[in-house]
Amino acid sequence: MPNSDMADNRFAPKECRRCAHCCQPYFSLYVSAEDEARWQSEGRMDILERLAWERKNIIWKDDQPVHLATGEVALRCHWLKKDPDGTMACLIHATKPKICSDYSPGASELCIQYRKVREYIIGIDLHGTLLAPGEKFADELVVPIARELDRLKSKAVLWLCTGNDLSFVELKVPAPVREMMDGYVLETGCSVSRDQQTEEVITTWEERRTIKELEKLMRSMNFPELNYFAHRLTSISMFTDSPRPFYAKVKRIVDKTAYRDRVLVTYSSVAVDILPRGYDKHRGLSAVSDGRKTIGIADSANDLNLLLRSDYAFAPSNFARELEPVLLREGRKIAELSHLGSLEPNTLALAVAPETKGALEILRFLANHL
Ligand code: SF4
Numbered sequence: 475m476p477n478s479d480m481a482d483n484r485f486a487p488k489e490c491r492r493c494a495h496c497c498q499p500y501f502s503l504y505v506s507a508e509d510e511a512r513w514q515s516e517g518r519m520d521i522l523e524r525l526a527w528e529r530k531n532i533i534w535k536d537d538q539p540v541h542l543a544t545g546e547v548a549l550r551c552h553w554l555k556k557d558p559d560g561t562m563a564c565l566i567h568a569t570k571p572k573i574c575s576d577y578s579p580g581a582s583e584l585c586i587q588y589r590k591v592r593e594y595i596i597g598i599d600l601h602g603t604l605l606a607p608g609e610k611f612a613d614e615l616v617v618p619i620a621r622e623l624d625r626l627k628s629k630a631v632l633w634l635c636t637g638n639d640l641s642f643v644e645l646k647v648p649a650p651v652r653e654m655m656d657g658y659v660l661e662t663g664c665s666v667s668r669d670q671q672t673e674e675v676i677t678t679w680e681e682r683r684t685i686k687e688l689e690k691l692m693r694s695m696n697f698p699e700l701n702y703f704a705h706r707l708t709s710i711s712m713f714t715d716s717p718r719p720f721y722a723k724v725k726r727i728v729d730k731t732a733y734r735d736r737v738l739v740t741y742s743s744v745a746v747d748i749l750p751r752g753y754d755k756h757r758g759l760s761a762v763s764d765g766r767k768t769i770g771i772a773d774s775a776n777d778l779n780l781l782l783r784s785d786y787a788f789a790p791s792n793f794a795r796e797l798e799p800v801l802l803r804e805g806r807k808i809a810e811l812s813h814l815g816s817l818e819p820n821t822l823a824l825a826v827a828p829e830t831k832g833a834l835e836i837l838r839f840l841a842n843h844l
């Protein structure tokens with residue numbers, strides 16, 4: 475389990491990734507009489523007070539610890555803190571509960587390293603999948619989604635996949651959900667963030683130059699349906715209230731330029747995007763997959779390859795139905811998630827609910843069946 479002493483007592487630094495996945499939300503679960511006696515002798519009233527508080531205020535309900543008065547479910551132990559490098563540290567490392575000190579990385583399912591290789595990588599789209607219209611993430615769904623991601627973490631590597639950039643993810647995705655992620659595929663697969671702090675562009679210099687030239691042309695044109703150009707490093711993203719018709723218009727213009735063979739025009743539920751040809755979210759996910767089986771969860775036209783090329787594909791009920799003929803033509807079956815008892819290759823499984831609720835349904839299915 476993670477610790478806070480960077481100099482000499484980092485817990486098994488070569489093996490422990492200091493992710494805190496093995497730390498339960500309430501440390502009181504782990505406390506023995508021996509621990510309490512030690513804290514008494516050490517005069518650690520802060521720990522004893524917290525212990526008394528948890529024992530008075532936390533009850534177990536539906537297999538999880540719940541705050542008696544508010545009904546809230548905590549996701550992190552009170553003694554965890556995030557270090558500047560993004561890893562987690564235990565604030566009471568020197569005297570933490572014996573169960574915590576004795577735990578070895580990889581010793582049980584609690585640890586993300588329990589299985590030597592996490593066999594799957596899951597790519598989860600944002601707009602129309604994790605985010606509902608208006609770029610909303612309903613407050614009441616934050617903890618349930620984070621909890622399912624937490625259950626999945628020892629089985630799969632988790633990446634957000636979006637047409638947006640790093641600052642957008644920071645702004646729109648609640649921290650408990652971001653903290654469960656291993657990284658982000660950004661700008662529809664043209665860049666990635668492995669540390670969730672820096673963006674790593676994977677397009678070539680020539681491709682970026684093409685995009686910048688085309689962006690200049692697009693900015694010089696008059697589009698009444700355009701709301702704004704979003705800031706991008708290596709793609710063009712034009713936000714609009716009517717992506718489908720705007721896409722047709724932009725594509726007709728691009729097809730008439732010399733850039734047509736070097737770029738791809740696509741759209742999501744909120745924007746028309748132009749990318750260097752050959753890039754998409756599935757390519758971005760594959761670039762970081764280390765050969766794992768891919769699982770795509772997405773809904774829109776710019777997610778086509780994530781749904782088509784992933785080993786397993788899932789969508790919330792608001793899935794862009796115009797993609798159906800393409801998927802069927804390529805030999806994918808389309809099935810209702812509620813009818814499946816296990817992962818079905820070559821199948822797009824549709825949730826009953828739309829957007830964030832549909833994503834929750836899918837994550838729960840995966841946590842139960844991977
Ligand atoms: S006391 Fe420390 S090691 Fe134990 S669960 Fe809490 S943060 Fe993790």
Ligand code: SF4
Binds near residue numbers: 493496497580587
């Ligand atoms: S889950 Fe494993 S890798 Fe992560 S902090 Fe715990 S022991 Fe370390």
